[in-house]
Amino acid sequence: MLVGDSEVMQELRSQVARVARTSFTVLIEGESGSGKELVAREIHTRSPRADGPFVALNCAALVESLLEAELFGIEERTATGVRGRRGKFEQAHGGTLFLDEVGDLSATAQAKLLRVLQDMAVERVGGHVTHVVDVRVVAATNRGLWTLVNSGGFRADLYYRLSGVDILVPPLRDHREDIPALIEHFLRRLDAGHVRVTPAAVDALLAYDWPGNVRQLGRVIERAIALSTTDVIDVRDLPAVIARRAMEGVHDVAGDQSLRAWTSRYVRQVLARCDGNKRRACEVLDISYHTLRAYLEFGRTSTSTGRPQQKGEDRPAGAGHGGPAAVARP
Known part of the structure; x- marks a missing residue:
């Protein structure tokens, strides 16, 4: 299948x-x-x-x-x-x-x-x-x-x-958008349909590069089911190499912590996974091109302190667009 x-x-x-x-x-x-x-x-x-x-x-x-x-x-x-x-x-x-x-x-x-x-x-x-x-x-x-x-x-x-x-x-890294469906497939195959995977854990799995591809993802889900003490799989139940990368993405984010800022970071992360293909990013996110542009513009008009840049303000020399993209689902 x-x-x-x-x-x-x-x-x-x-x-x-x-x-x-x-x-x-x-x-x-x-x-x-x-x-x-x-x-x-x-x-x-x-x-x-x-x-x-x-x-x-x-x-x-x-x-x-x-x-x-x-x-x-x-x-x-x-x-x-x-x-x-x-x-x-x-x-x-x-x-x-x-x-x-x-x-x-x-x-x-x-x-x-x-x-x-x-x-x-x-x-x-x-x-x-x-x-x-x-x-x-x-x-x-x-x-x-x-x-x-x-x-x-x-x-x-x-x-x-x-x-x-x-x-x-x-390879799995070329179709990361299928990871949620693959997770559900493995849960059913392992007779663990009652188990829920948190959005943070899904985002951590989406952010990983999967050198072992779909086979490795299946083993990770098996491990998480075996080690979790509840019916909920969270980031802490994932292998250290996956969880650590996810947590680094969260802790490296500074400045604006509003929902719109987090959503903007997530949108930019998805766009990066789609190799800059905006049409494909819109399909993955299930949003319009206009909405995609709005979130991207929000990211570009934020200063390194994280607040939206006001009219008349000059961006400091060398100011970028923040740290690594967060791996939280909006």
Whole structure:
């Protein structure tokens, strides 16, 4: 389930819906924790193969000596104590095979994978019988395969075979406006619908950069539920690195503490998160362009002491627009 109604998430869902109808190989690129496997599962669920199996394999989690057996299977009595079994390609017959972190495959494994993708047939380790498979392959990486191709770390022919259709999953910092919806999603998934997250805590989560993306946000919500002594999650229940940044934003604010001043600071903070795109900021804040301009003008006409500048007053040389934007919701 792809959560969020931001522009980038709507575009992602649109891409998934279009790609799912086809049988093409798909390459999903994105940072760790951004939701690449969720995208792969969504493609499978919306495809004509939805009634078939979805089989996932993390290529980075297996040592070289085991990878071939995991992918292609192994025959009975190939070695002492080894039981025969089907590989992931055979297990995914009629469905979808998701190869996560495909950029971590060794040169040898890349060559064998390329051969299977060309022939859609596998030969188990220790065997001599070819097994034809009907599988849609969806691969994912967080390393940037084209960069690896240019550096000689990934085969160009395999890259072209995998990248028939490319999908880029955006990092969470590029769609922060989806964080409130993601919070609600995680609370429901954790059977904690009765738990409330304070506006201050939401603002702290909005202000964080999320290097671990959506996966990290989910772990933070789990931690907060576990450590909170009430049914209310506040800033103090968040990890120190998130809470400290939020509190620094509050304490660094000086001068005018009126509601309009706080709202002006919040509006400027949202505008900064939208990379200066005023139209997008208006959509996120659900305000008109005229209202946005009014709050921005209020911020510009405030002196460093925080009170509105009066006619005839001169701004002190070097006076700026105050400290870091506050993280309080108006």
